[in-house]
Every structure is written in C-alpha cells, then in structure tokens.
Amino acid sequence: MSLVSTDQAKADTQKYDLVFVWDKDLNSVLDYKEELETLFEPDTSKHLKIVKRDNQYGVIYDCNASLQAILKVIVKHGAVLQEAGLDQAFAVQDKGYHELFNVSYGYGPNLDAMKKNYQIIYTYLGKSVGKDLYIEQDEKENYMLVYRRNGDRSSTLVVAKRHGRLLRKKGIKTTITEELNNQVVYGESTYLHGEEEIQPASKNEEIAVLPTITAQQTPSLVVLRPEKLKVAIHGNAAKALTPEAIAPVTKPPKTTAELSKASNSHIEKKIERYIKQLRKKGKIRGDEKTGWMVYDLNRDISLVDINADQTFQAASMIKPFLALAFFHEVRQGRLIYGPESRRKMEAMIQRSSNSATNWVMRQIGGPATCQRLLTRHYSNLFKQLHIVEYIPQGGRTYRNKALPSDYIRFLRALWNKELPNSKEIRRLMSLPGRDRLYYGTPIPQGTLVYNKTGTTAHLCGDMGILAPKTKNSERFPYAIVGIIERSSRPSNYKQWMQSRGGVIRQVSTLVYEDLKKKHTLL
Structure with a gap:
C-alpha cells in the first residue's frame, strides 16, 4: 500500500x-x-x-x-x-x-414531581445552586432535574456526593450527567413566577364573573372566558355576548405624554456619565447610538429616559409584541391557543426561534396585519412601531423597529395585567434564558425576571421587568430597557456582542444598586 x-x-x-x-x-x-x-x-x-x-x-x-x-x-x-x-x-x-458534567437529582416522565423536588433543592441548597438549577426535557420527553455546573467529571462528582448527603433526609438521590444541551423547561424565574401567581388573582385578570339568579335559586357565579364563551345565562333567558361585551374593564395604559418623569433623576445622570466614559475610551464607537429607560412600576414614574423616543431596530425584542397580537386574536375567537401554538410561542420567546416567530406571524396574517392590529387596538402602547418583515434566514431582521418607550408602555401594561392573557405572556417571558439584565450581575437571587433579549450584527439589547425583594419581603418591580445599535457590522461579532452585553449588564447593576440604597432592597 x-x-x-x-x-x-x-x-x-x-x-x-x-x-x-x-x-x-x-x-x-x-x-x-x-x-x-x-x-x-x-x-x-x-x-x-x-x-x-x-x-x-x-x-x-x-x-x-x-x-x-x-x-x-x-x-x-x-x-x-x-x-x-x-x-x-x-x-x-x-x-x-x-465533556462537561452537571449534577442530576432525578429523571423520569413526571414533571410535577420534578417541580416539587425543585422547590426542595432550591430552598435547601441555597443561592450558589439556585440560579443554575433547571428542569430539562430530553428527546424521549422525559425530565431531568439538574444543577448546570458545567464542570469536569471528578469535581462534579465531589459536588454530587456532597449534595447527596445534604438531601438524603429529603429522599432525593444525586448523580452526575453529561451536559447534553437538552431543552430547558423550568428554572428559577419560572419557579418564582409560579409562586407569585399563587397569590389572589388581580381584578384585571382576563375573566368576567356574572351572577346567575332565578326565583328558585340562591345567587351563584358563572366564570366566562372571552375567547371561548358566546352565551351567558341570566336566569332562564339566554343573551348573546361578544368578546368585547364580556372583556374586563381595565385602566388604559398611559400615553407617552402621561409617563410621569422623576425630576433630576440621579441614576439617569450616573448612566449618562458611564456611557460618556465608554465613548471617551473608545469602548462604544461614534457610529453607535444607545437607548435606556427605567420605570418604577410601584410609583408609576420614569427614572431614566435617555433617547426613549428614538427609533431603534427591534430585533427579537419585538417577539412579545407578536405574542400580544396572537392573544388579541384568541380573545376575539379568531385563533385558538392550543398545544401547537403553545409550543411555538415558547420557542419564539424562550429560545428566540425565528421559524416559530414566522409561524406566529403567519397565523395572525403576516407582518402587515400584526402592524395594523397592534397600532389600531393598542395605540396607547405603541407610538412608532414598525413590523414590516418576517425574520429572514440567518436572523438578519433590521427593518422591524420600535421605541424604547414602546417597550416600557408594554411592560407596564403587562405588569398591571391589562393585556389579553397577561398571565401567559408573563409565564413565557419568565422561561429561563441568558438575559442581560439579571444573569451575570450581582442582583440577588430571588429576583423575578420577565425579559426578552434582541441581538443582530447591528444591535444588542434587552427589555424586561425585574422585581427584587425589599427587606420587608415585598416586591419592588421596575421595567428596564437597554439598547445599543451600530450603523455598520462589527469586524468581530462575538467580541462586540460580548462587550455590549456587558455594558447592558453593568447599567442594570448601576440601576439596582441605586434603587437598593433608596428602597431598602435586599
């Protein structure tokens, strides 16, 4: 040979x-x-x-x-x-x-059992584990509860044995497993969201409650769901109801002019100084513009308003708006939110799937229909929204645009449960992912997070709600938006994305530290 x-x-x-x-x-x-x-x-x-x-x-x-x-x-x-x-x-x-390894605390088809063990481990092992504790789903549709440690085999085995000793009395056994890149279905933000939803329902929930009274009966209650119900019974008479007729009466979100602004915001000046220093050092280029907003949802007042009404590329941050358009059509009875649409919606929001996003848009009627629906029915939220294209192959979506203040008005209405199916949109935005507002910052464990990132070769951004706890164990919710957009493509995309993501995380940290001093946050 x-x-x-x-x-x-x-x-x-x-x-x-x-x-x-x-x-x-x-x-x-x-x-x-x-x-x-x-x-x-x-x-x-x-x-x-x-x-x-x-x-x-x-x-x-x-x-x-x-x-x-x-x-x-x-x-x-x-x-x-x-x-x-x-x-x-x-x-x-x-x-x-x-390969890298994680600690595993169980495997099987019962998601509810995994969630119960999640709660035990989350509260028992503390913050060093809690932020990276997840329930995954594999290709066989079984679930695995893991601490995503991403360590080598020997050190991960040591951690697994230590956790096993701590959890023995709880009946939870530990082992190690390779990092398999399974789909994450449950994490810290999902767990905390579920705990919050146990609280009494808000008066703004998407349910109408009507009394049913006849001469022979004592009063009772009928629960109506607008997207499904067409007829309500009042005694022996049937009355046709449109979805609009049984929709709850809610306080309309504020318009741009009504977003109250705090005078001489200290944190706004701090952010401006920080961005100015980065520009001076060349860490933010001259062809890059930035937009920042912070809104105190408790006091209903804007704390930071930097380029809030300048138009920026929306990238994937537009996807929660598409979820709103879809749920609007569900409320009107024109679409059904079933298992398939739920999977697509989760893929669109949590994994930012572009194919799932285009599927959602097609169900609504395409980009132009989404644009008309949102600007017609939610004009009090969206002042300069432009939805003009499906997500192209490769994710280069540069033509869909929005204002930073559009995100704030949306998030404010979402927190106040003023949108169709607000609860489900919040759940979708609480699904675990690598956000730029909380993950990788010193903001403490136990903070509620609802967010959506956006990234292209021209833009790095994140928008969401953070709700840390105060020393009195109350939530202090605030909405935050950070966007950095450049006019040209970077020569090193990875380095640029990492750097600008770090800037957004640092701004989020500055905001938290300022609020911590003023409002006794943990």
Whole structure:
C-alpha cells in the first residue's frame, strides 16, 4: 500500500466535529451558543455542546463525521453564519477536549414531581445552586432535574456526593450527567413566577364573573372566558355576548405624554456619565447610538429616559409584541391557543426561534396585519412601531423597529395585567434564558425576571421587568430597557456582542444598586 493511500485510509477513519468558538470565559461561550441556537433549526441546535480543552471552553457541533463529511457541514453552516455576521466554523478532530458534567437529582416522565423536588433543592441548597438549577426535557420527553455546573467529571462528582448527603433526609438521590444541551423547561424565574401567581388573582385578570339568579335559586357565579364563551345565562333567558361585551374593564395604559418623569433623576445622570466614559475610551464607537429607560412600576414614574423616543431596530425584542397580537386574536375567537401554538410561542420567546416567530406571524396574517392590529387596538402602547418583515434566514431582521418607550408602555401594561392573557405572556417571558439584565450581575437571587433579549450584527439589547425583594419581603418591580445599535457590522461579532452585553449588564447593576440604597432592597 502506498504512503498516500495509507494517509487517506487513516483520514477516513478519523472523526471530526465542528468548532464555532474557543474562549477562556465560560459565560461568553454560553452566550454565543444561545445566539447560534437562534440561527439553526432545532435538529442542528440540539447537537451544539459546550466542551473544555485545557483552560478554554468551546462550542462544538457534535457530529463525529469523516473529514469529507465535515467539509460539507462547514459549507452548509457557513452560509448561515456569514448571513448573520458570525465567524466561520472550522473542523477539529474528536479528541483533545472533554465533556462537561452537571449534577442530576432525578429523571423520569413526571414533571410535577420534578417541580416539587425543585422547590426542595432550591430552598435547601441555597443561592450558589439556585440560579443554575433547571428542569430539562430530553428527546424521549422525559425530565431531568439538574444543577448546570458545567464542570469536569471528578469535581462534579465531589459536588454530587456532597449534595447527596445534604438531601438524603429529603429522599432525593444525586448523580452526575453529561451536559447534553437538552431543552430547558423550568428554572428559577419560572419557579418564582409560579409562586407569585399563587397569590389572589388581580381584578384585571382576563375573566368576567356574572351572577346567575332565578326565583328558585340562591345567587351563584358563572366564570366566562372571552375567547371561548358566546352565551351567558341570566336566569332562564339566554343573551348573546361578544368578546368585547364580556372583556374586563381595565385602566388604559398611559400615553407617552402621561409617563410621569422623576425630576433630576440621579441614576439617569450616573448612566449618562458611564456611557460618556465608554465613548471617551473608545469602548462604544461614534457610529453607535444607545437607548435606556427605567420605570418604577410601584410609583408609576420614569427614572431614566435617555433617547426613549428614538427609533431603534427591534430585533427579537419585538417577539412579545407578536405574542400580544396572537392573544388579541384568541380573545376575539379568531385563533385558538392550543398545544401547537403553545409550543411555538415558547420557542419564539424562550429560545428566540425565528421559524416559530414566522409561524406566529403567519397565523395572525403576516407582518402587515400584526402592524395594523397592534397600532389600531393598542395605540396607547405603541407610538412608532414598525413590523414590516418576517425574520429572514440567518436572523438578519433590521427593518422591524420600535421605541424604547414602546417597550416600557408594554411592560407596564403587562405588569398591571391589562393585556389579553397577561398571565401567559408573563409565564413565557419568565422561561429561563441568558438575559442581560439579571444573569451575570450581582442582583440577588430571588429576583423575578420577565425579559426578552434582541441581538443582530447591528444591535444588542434587552427589555424586561425585574422585581427584587425589599427587606420587608415585598416586591419592588421596575421595567428596564437597554439598547445599543451600530450603523455598520462589527469586524468581530462575538467580541462586540460580548462587550455590549456587558455594558447592558453593568447599567442594570448601576440601576439596582441605586434603587437598593433608596428602597431598602435586599
């Protein structure tokens, strides 16, 4: 056998994976993986894994392919990456790095049982575990309760044994499992949201309650759901009801002019100084504009108003608006919120799936219909909303736009339960993900988080509600919006996304620290 044929035979037996990035910072790599998951279809995304080589972490596409096959994968994925402005991937032999491991506290088909154990572990093991405690779902639709430690095998085994001793009296056993990139279905923010929803229902909930009284009966109550019910019985007479007739009477959200502004806001000046320093150091370029808003939902007053009425690209932050449009049509009886639409909505909000987003838009009637519906029925929320396109391949959505103040008005109405199916929109926005307002900041564990990030090659942003606790164990909710948009594409997308995401996290930290001093937050 010739030397050439021997080398070829050896190459044919070797297995290769695709590498998207290597970096010493695990959080940066996790952020990048989440961004990749928005670009690729689920069949590809589920094979993305975090691995470690020496002192670096990497995102790989775990395909174990021959050299010839991996070259085809590089070409296929390369077009998507180039369209999104991301660096090209490259092949690496399936060796020289190792899998990462998590602590597991149980596996099986019973989600309710997992949630009960989640509560025990969350309260028993403390904040070092709670922020990274998740319930995952695998391809077999079984659930696994894990502490996403992303550590090596030996150190994770030590942690698992220690947790096992602590939880033995609770009847919870521990083991370790590879990081498999399973879908997350439950986390800290979801758990806290559920705990809050146990509280008595708000008077603004989307339910109408009408008395039913006859001569032979004592008064009773009938619960009506607008999207389903067409007829209510008053005694022996039937009266047709339209969805509008049984919709609750709610306090309309304030218009732009009615958003009260605090005078001489100290935190606004602090943010302005911080951004000015970054510009002076060249860490924010001259072709980048920023928008910041902070709104105290308790006192109903704006604390920060920086470029609040300038138009910015919306990116994925527009997706909760699409959820509102969908639920408006559900209330009108024109759409049904069933298992399929629920899965699509979760994919759109939690995993920022572009294909799921386009599915939602198609159900409503397309971008133009979404635009007309929201600006007609919710003109008190949206002042400069532009929904003009489906999400293009590669996620390069630059034409859909909104104002920072549009997000604030939406979030205010959401918190006050003034929107169709507010409870479900809040649940969707509480599903765990790597936000830029809470995750990676010193804001304490136990803070309620409802958010939606947005990222393109031109924009990095986040909008949401944070509700930390005060020393009196009460919630102090405030809405916060941070957007950085540039006119040109960065030469290093990963570095730019990481840097600007860090700026938003720092601004969120500044806001929290200022509020902590004034309102005795934990």
